[in-house]
Amino acid sequence: MNAVQLPRSIVDELIRLVQASPQEEICGLMSRDRHGFWKCYPVPNRAADRKHCFTLDAKTQIDAMRTMRHHGEELAAIYHSHPNSPPFPSPADIAQHEYPGVLYLIISLSARGKPTLRGFHIHEQTVEEIAIDPEEAASR
Numbered sequence: 349m350n351a352v353q354l355p356r357s358i359v360d361e362l363i364r365l366v367q368a369s370p371q372e373e374i375c376g377l378m379s380r381d382r383h384g385f386w387k388c389y390p391v392p393n394r395a396a397d398r399k400h401c402f403t404l405d406a407k408t409q410i411d412a413m414r415t416m417r418h419h420g421e422e423l424a425a426i427y428h429s430h431p432n433s434p435p436f437p438s439p440a441d442i443a444q445h446e447y448p449g450v451l452y453l454i455i456s457l458s459a460r461g462k463p464t465l466r467g468f469h470i471h472e473q474t475v476e477e478i479a480i481d482p483e484e485a486a487s488r
């Protein structure tokens with residue numbers, strides 16, 4: 349299995365965001381710069397059914413991508429939460445995914461509220477799990 353190292357601080361930040369919204373899916377983007385610094389860009393969820401789906405708010409997404417370019421960062425991951433289902437891409441997640449090379453992170457609270465983080469690459473309809481290896485390196 350391929351693996352990606354995520355700074356522990358970014359994982360903790362994600363878990364805080366997810367736990368602050370235990371009923372509805374949260375979503376957002378993550379960037380990485382050439383020094384390996386990761387940054388989290390939370391994006392409002394505009395889906396009609398936020399308990400089971402997410403739709404990135406278009407304007408916030410465009411603004412975040414512009415900020416990344418401006419700072420020499422690249423889009424490294426798209427994350428969202430699953431309040432009530434396991435951390436695996438749903439059929440809708442797979443159908444909607446538009447960035448094949450970008451890490452797809454899902455944080456689930458379905459295991460009695462204990463956060464579980466899993467990563468994937470999605471190509472066409474194929475889902476490949478990517479191991480997440482939290483490292484202690486600092487993020488900015």
Ligand SMILES: [Zn+2]
Nearest residue numbers: 430437438441
């Ligand atoms: Zn999902």
